[in-house]
Amino acid sequence: MTLEQEVSWKEIDTLVEQLCKKILKLPRTFSSITTLSRGGFVPSRLVADYLGIETIHVDKRKISSDSLFVDDIFDTGSAYDKVISKTDKPSKLVFATLFARRGKKYPANLVYAKKTNSDAYVIFPWDKLEFERSMK
16 A cells, blocks of 8 residues: 655645745845756746746756756655756755655755655645556
8 A cells, every 4th residue: 555645735835935935045046947847847837936037947958056946856866866967066056845755865955845744655736647547
């Protein structure tokens, strides 16, 4: 049996606000947002609206460290590793997520809204159908 944690849109709104407040406390601003089409697109749009950032780059081969990278969850670290390898100045990249998997070692440039409560699979409103298909 798979453990699941379903996240509501109301919780997403709260997490985006919490994440953006942390981002606004950083000693820098961002010219754009960069993300991955699977998982990060919806949170990127919400963060962009909150921060007033108009440009969102999706699935780029090269990532500027002047761009805020947004994803839905920091889980295994594999997305982070792929992103950091495409960044012009890895030490300057800010990687922002709604959730960070509890019990993981986080990179110094990770900003997240909340740690997961458990090891359960997090089901976001935008990936419910994908999750249901994976369970068949």
